[in-house]
Amino acid sequence: MGISVEQATELDGGNQNHVVRVRGGRRDVVVRFAKDDTRMLVDPFDVEAWCLTATAEAGIHTSPLVARGTADGLSYLVVGHLPGTVAAANDLHAWREIGRIAAALAEVDVATAPDAFFTRFGRNPAEAWDAHLGYNFAALEGDDPLVDFGIYREPDRSKLRNVLASLRARRLSQGLVHGDLSTRNLLVNERYAVVDWGSAHSGPTCWGDLDQINRWRLLGDPESPVSEAAWSSALGGAGLTDAQAAPVLAELAVLHALDVVRWSYTSRPDRLDELVHRSARLLRVLGLTS
Structure with a gap:
């Protein structure tokens, strides 16, 4: 080196x-x-x-x-x-900056990104996102193994399909998602600096990062604590109100709950039990399953 x-x-x-x-x-x-x-x-x-x-x-x-x-x-x-200290989980100014960064990522041109940045559905972000939603929508038919795993019950199927159909109709802007935008990846000195792009990927921006923060909040993730005040600060930094963000983020959370279990089932069976438990709990918190 x-x-x-x-x-x-x-x-x-x-x-x-x-x-x-x-x-x-x-x-x-x-x-x-x-x-x-x-x-x-x-x-x-x-x-x-x-x-x-x-x-x-x-x-x-x-x-x-x-x-x-x-x-x-x-x-x-x-x-x-970069000199500085890691932002504290209760630093509301840091959370506001996280929201601002999430919104600013929409300005990054991803045309020159390497192939590994994009999903298995291709380099065109809009087409790939639609294909990703289409795959999960179609998977809710027939003998879906997620029913056997206890992620949802047969009577819940139509509600979940309606959620994904609504999300698909939103046509969210696609671009760069940091993938782990939290205070642990924000350094504080004279100004804030975001670090660790190891989870970055193509997806809805700024929604992909806000979705993850929201799921941490909903599930009370002990490794990524997000208080209600922190959440409000992050939304404000992104230029959003809770009324604007809540419907979109609820739909994105449902998509994640379903998709991550399908991914684990085919690619990471060693994590299946963990992710089944988390996804089932998330859908209950969202009020979509009993």
Whole structure:
């Protein structure tokens, strides 16, 4: 990587990657590389590197990209270290900034994003979103395994189909979704900086990020606490009222509850029990199942 090392310190917060601050010479950088050996060659940080450049060009304060590549078969990403502290979960100013960032992501042009940024339904975001909704709508027919899993009962099926039909009719604007927009990924110094683009993907913007924050709030996620005051601040930062946001976010939450279990069933059976429990609970909280 061409970086002299005088001091290296592993930082907290990396779920998928080692996150190491390296200082030496005039350099002060953060190096990220996969914890799981199976991700070393298949996940070369293309999406994160693109996000760092594209968002900076759009005026969003984030870590400067230094380098990306492989060494001895190990994929790595190097970014400039940003001074500051992680925002507190009860910092309402930080939550307002999170809402503002979510809205600002809509201004990022995703045309040059790498293929891994997009879903399996293709590089055209609008067409891919419609196909994604169509897939989940069609899956609510016939012998749906989600009934056997207890996600919903037969009498609930028509209600869920109506929700997805309403969501499909909204034609939400598509673009960049951060995927983990929370106070733990917001640094506070002279100004706020958003970091960690490892979950970034194509989707409805700003709605995709607000949807995740809303689900954390509805389920009382202990790892991502969102108070009612924090939620109100985030909506305000995005330029939305609860009356404007609530119908859209309720529909997006239903889509997530159904889709994530279908994904786990086919791709990650090791997480199926966890996600079945969470999705069933979410649909009950939303009042769509008993």
